[in-house]
Amino acid sequence: MKREIFDKEAFKKEVKDNVRMLYRKDLEEASEQEIFQAVSYAVKEVIIDQWMETQSSMKREDSxxxxxxxxxxxxxRALGNNLINLTAYQAVAEALEEMGLDLNVIEDQEPxxxxxxxxxxxxxxxxxxxxxxxxxxxxxxxxxxxxxxxxxxxxxxxxxxxxxxxxxxxxxxxxxxxxxxxxxxxxxxxxxxxxxxxxxxxxxxxxxxxxxxxxxxxxxxxxxxxxxxxxxxxxxxxxxxxxxxxxxxxxxxxxxxxxxxxxxxxxxxxxxxxxxxxxxxxxxxxxxxxxxxxxxxxxxxxxxxxxxxxxxxxxxxxxxxxxxxxxxxxxxxxxxxxxxxxxxxxxxxxxxxxxxxxxxxxxxxxxxxxxxxxxxxxxxxxxxxxxxxxxxxxxxxxxxxxxxxxxxxxxxxxxxxxxxxxxxxxxxxxxxxxxxxxxxxxxxxxxxxxxxxxxxxxxxxxGITQRRFLLHGNQLLAKWVTDHVGEEWITDLSKIEKLTLYVDDEKAQHEFMNIKYQNKLRLAKYIKEHNGIDVDPRSIFDVQVKRLHEYKRQLLNVLHIMYLYNELKEHPDMEFYPRTFIFGAKAAAGYKNAKLTIKLINSVAEVINNDKSIQDKIKVVFIEDYRVSNAEWIFAAADVSEQISTASKEASGTGNMKFMLNGAVTIGTMDGANVEMAEEVGKENMFIFGMSSDEVIAHEKNRDYDPMQIFNNDQDIRKVLMQLINGFYSPQDSELFRDLYNSLLNTQCTQYADTYFILADFRSYAEAQKAITEAYKDEKGWAKMAMLNTAHSGKFSSDRTIEEYxxxxxxxxxxxxxxxxxx
Ligand code: GPW
The missing domain is CATH 3.40.50.2000 (Glycogen Phosphorylase B;)
Incomplete structure (x- = not known):
């Protein structure tokens, strides 16, 4: 007889018993944290049996x-994912609902x-x-x-x-x-x-x-x-x-x-x-x-x-x-x-x-x-x-x-x-x-x-696990994918390629983008609650979330935002599709330029978000405490994925894959796994820019790169860099961002100026960004591109990687x- 791993009534009783055993309380008196604990122990009960079975068959097979x-x-967090992998998520959500409890709220109690x-x-x-x-x-x-x-x-x-x-x-x-x-x-x-x-x-x-x-x-x-x-x-x-x-x-x-x-x-x-x-x-x-x-x-x-x-x-x-x-x-x-x-x-x-x-x-x-x-x-x-x-x-x-x-x-x-x-x-x-x-x-x-x-x-x-980053993190899209290609993708991501059948189907395009919209609403609500900023879910969600590091070039992203803002101010009537630039990043506590870049992003956000004259065409948001749990929501809501490291410096990247799986389109350099993503989805479905790794390595060898030349010859770049040191974004202290300015131009600060070729890649980045706006305006074209990204993400499952190991x-x-x- 096959044993049911999950019996609803038994589970409900177990949760109640656990609250009593652990806290000497009835369910009604228990705090959300206490309920999280009680539910988790009830789930652990199921896990323990399977854990022991696994250990004994490992011994038996002498694997x-x-x-x-x-x-x-x-x-x-483990609770949600454990339930997903036990295929008990839905059943537990229902059981809890019958008890007047919300699984999402309970999941949120877990550190x-x-x-x-x-x-x-x-x-x-x-x-x-x-x-x-x-x-x-x-x-x-x-x-x-x-x-x-x-x-x-x-x-x-x-x-x-x-x-x-x-x-x-x-x-x-x-x-x-x-x-x-x-x-x-x-x-x-x-x-x-x-x-x-x-x-x-x-x-x-x-x-x-x-x-x-x-x-x-x-x-x-x-x-x-x-x-x-x-x-x-x-x-x-x-x-x-x-x-x-x-x-x-x-x-x-x-x-x-x-x-x-x-x-x-x-x-x-x-x-x-x-x-x-x-x-x-x-x-x-x-x-x-x-x-x-x-x-x-x-x-x-x-x-x-x-x-x-x-x-x-x-x-x-x-x-x-x-x-x-x-x-x-x-x-x-x-x-x-x-x-x-x-x-x-x-x-x-x-x-x-x-x-x-x-x-x-x-x-x-x-x-x-x-x-x-x-x-x-x-x-x-x-x-x-x-x-x-x-x-x-x-x-x-x-x-x-x-x-x-x-x-x-x-x-x-x-x-x-x-x-x-x-x-x-x-x-x-x-x-x-x-x-x-x-x-x-x-x-x-x-x-x-x-x-x-x-x-x-x-x-x-x-690779990345599609169980956490799609099945759990983006439940709407996961269900839609299953409805269209069956559920095999859950354990064999190559099967998601069948979605290519639907990329020209208008109904499918519509549904796909509507799910994106729902996820953008969810993130917009999170941003409102955590940052107090209103963002328009119809704007382009352009996201860079990863550790703050000079080679990952968050600075390039924010300099470009400063440039766009200058453009808007100079040409108030220019056509401009609304964008929300979203950042999330932790800086190592002792990493000065990284911490200063966070301050710059927030200072730029402060000025731009409060400038009524640009009519909310640009919003800048720094999401506090970027971590695995909010990452799942962020990937699900992204239109544009920023993977803009100096070519040769990012060994692989894995965030790039999580965005791709969730139907975001990448703007990126030919670095790390971006190269293989372009191979899978086609360069025409990404926005590739910047120097190649060979070019970067050649400049490093020859020491022949001179950012000052760019500074002297490009007045838009010059204007942006001057704003780092003229107090435009730091009226109280115009010297605040001096170190960032120096890192780009001053040879005395590092072995050579602009170590990560930010100025060298600036123009080609700006052009790629422009191309994104144009592409986004074509709703069907964009929907197709986004779907193709999801459809061609099959290679980037960690299941494939593990099989190779x-x-x-x-x-x-x-x-x-x-x-x-x-x-
Ligand atoms: F320096 N990576 C990381 F190589 O996250 F040890 N922390 C680290 O300390 C190092 C590497 C180390 C990252 C890479 O930067 C990234 O490109 C790669 O995708 C990831 O490791 C997983 O391989």
Whole structure:
């Protein structure tokens, strides 16, 4: 007999019982937060059964498992998505309605678990969801930061960071697993001990240790009973005052050890594409990696006796270099605990580990000073030294006498440990995240490594999960798509291509654009509530939401708005289609120009939004605290998607794909995955502008770009730039935006002026924007273009990406989870 996973009456009773059990209250007395908790526990009840079934069939099948190691998992809210994937969303919404409760309101009580910064962390979350939906056994390994990504407030136009205390009411979907506690050791020194059988053993002494306690979170597959696990590690003090035997009685050290555990996982470093190089960050890295490696090996050893079989059963995927110490930690385990010979251990390690690169930005490449690395991780450092020694021998063998190679490729050089070099030397696979990005890695950034290890390099173009970003985030469009092409797209996004049959059908066009309009109304209401700004849902919604970074060029966007405003003021009667420019972005707390750009956007908004003379033709909105939960609404409501990074700088981008899926048209450079989007939908259905990556790279090499020339020859650009320093947008302080002006023109500020070629691309951007207005005026033409974007987004499902990782790197088998028979 097939068991119903969801029984309405039973569920209602469960919710009521939970409110009583948890809070000693009746439903009527419970707060919205309490109801959210009660509902979530009722849902967890269903999840737990499937979770246990999944775990037992993984054991039964002895499946190979991937461990996706990542400092960041930007999960977003779980309740709504769990219900969607359990295919119980509608039923639960109805059950709650019968109880007088609104599922939307309840969903809104959940804090966003924001254990990540941006694209890299959200990619990890999409990957976990796809792994479960496709039926592949997987663990996510990360950190349970007590404070995630900060909450952003805008005060007087400036960003203010507020701590994100996401655990304050307790998080219902996590499960503490103290039975999987491990010890992680820091500091001390290494002593060589002679064993009775004539070998040398290395032991770490005088260290401080921390207890790693995992919390498991369920990752639910879509309609398949599969529940994988995200293990995120909390740090607890090793039993008070219990030190390494060597230091027993050292009171000061005991206190230090306790403090170490207290601070270790306090907070996520809020830097995107930038490394602060702080010692605590390296501690976080080793902490979660060591604990995860220990749990992975313990699980393997429960079922296997020969450690040489590890690569048959376990794959470690390193999400950027952040978890790269895993390589040395695995070596340490194999050498010190399993007592394998070096070559044997190395063989296993390289087969298990694989590395994904997510950027070519120099400031994001991790390099640790030897001093910090060796003091914190003395045994790990020894092992890295030995890896480096052997790697240099290999280089010398290949390129006798070529010291340049060693200088460029060594793992340890100039007093630094280079984590990317370690990851490449020690992994069997190195992948970029979009075709262009991988080509740049092979031909520029990692050229030497590609020459030495051509077979390791491969591309895995990123993707996104359509379950969150269409099925949950845009329920109107999801239903419409299903009505037209059937529901297969939910688990096979390539099927959405059948929509091309309708792109010339006027009724379909009308319905498609009407759904867009409904979503614009929903966002307009959100903006009114949160910003107090009225926006016209019939205006073009032009959206740039992503982390604030100079290479992503929010500054280009706002300079263009300033230019448009000047045009409108100079030619009040010019034809102008109303536009709403929407921004959302967090800036790293210490990133001055990024924070100043936020202030500029808000200052420009202030002036333009309050200028009656332009009759609301331009509105500028900065949405506070951009995060996964409001992102779902924003993508659904966008007409125009801004993907305007300097070509070559955005490794892939994933927001670009979320917009495309939701029927927004992209204005973008030929950068990252935009290139492949253009290939899928056709350049004629995007607005491509700006320099190519080859042109950018050539200018960087030749150092022959001179923005001052543009400034001198283009009076519109000059006028806009002068407005940065004449107080036009900052009457109280005309110097306020001086640094932004300088970043564009002053060579003394950075290695060269306008590092990101904003002025070089300005005119071609403005023309592309003009072309958008023209295209939008053609209602049918636009509807068709928007629909074609949705229809050709099939490639950009993270399901496709995961299948490629499985095929080329992980070699996993699908698991089927049969619900346990009840008889
Ligand atoms: F620097 N990305 C990110 F490569 O969001 F580590 N944070 C980061 O710290 C890095 C990369 C890192 C992003 C890329 O900027 C983006 O282009 C890409 O789509 C995303 O990672 C996922 O691959």
């Amino acid at each position: 190979k498992v991937v461990y996706y190691m990542s400092m960041e998992f930007l999960m977003g 966003d678990p924001a254990l990540g910064n941006g694209g890299l962390g959200r990619l990890a979350a999409c990957f976990m969801e796809s792994l479960s939906t496709l039926g592949y056994p997987a663990y996510g390994c990360g950190i349970r930061y007590r404070y995630g990504m900060f909450k952003q407030k805008i005060k007087d136009g400036f960003q203010v960071e507020v701590p994100d205390n996401w655990l304050k009411d307790g998080y219902p979907f996590e499960l503490r697993r103290p039975e999987y506690t491990y010890e992680v050791k820091f500091g001390g020194y290494v002593r060589a001990v002679n064993t009775p059988d004539g070998r040398v053993k290395f032991v770490q002494e005088g260290y401080q240790s921390v207890k790693a306690v995992p919390y498991d979170m369920p990752i639910i597959g879509y309609n398949n009973h599969m529940v994988n696990t995200l293990m995120i590690w909390d740090a607890e003090p090793a039993e008070c005052f219990e030190l390494d035997s060597f230091d027993k009685g050292d009171y000061r050290k005991a206190v230090e050890q306790e403090n170490l555990a207290r601070n270790l996982v306090d907070v996520l470093y809020p830097n995107d594409n930038h490394i602060a190089g702080k010692e605590l960050r390296l501690k976080q890295q080793y902490f979660f990696v060591s604990a995860s490696v220990q749990r992975a090996i313990a699980r393997f050893k429960k079922m296997h006796s020969d450690i040489h079989d590890l690569p048959k059963k376990v794959a470690f995927q390193l999400n950027d270099t952040h978890p790269t110490v895993a390589v040395a930690e695995l070596m340490r385990y194999l050498l010190d605990e399993e007592e394998l010979q070096w070559d044997d251990a190395w063989n296993i390690t390289t087969q298990v580990c694989a590395y994904t690169n997510h950027t070519i930005m120099a400031e994001a490449l991790e390099k640790w000073p030897i001093e910090i690395f060796s003091r914190l991780l003395p045994r790990i450092y020894q092992i890295v030294e030995e890896i480096n020694r052997r790697f240099i021998l290999q280089i010398q063998e290949h390129y006798p006498g070529d010291n340049g190679k060693i200088e460029r490729m060594a793992i340890i050089y100039n007093g630094q440990v280079k984590m990317a070099h370690l990851a490449i030397a020690a992994g069997h696979s190195v992948n970029g995240v979009a075709r262009l990005h991988t080509e740049i890695l092979k031909n520029q950034e990692l050229k030497d490594f590609y020459e030495l290890f051509p077979d390791k390099f491969n591309n895995k173009t990123n 499985v095929r080329d790197i992980w070699h996993l088998e699908k698991l089927t989870v049969e619900p346990e028979k009840e008889d």
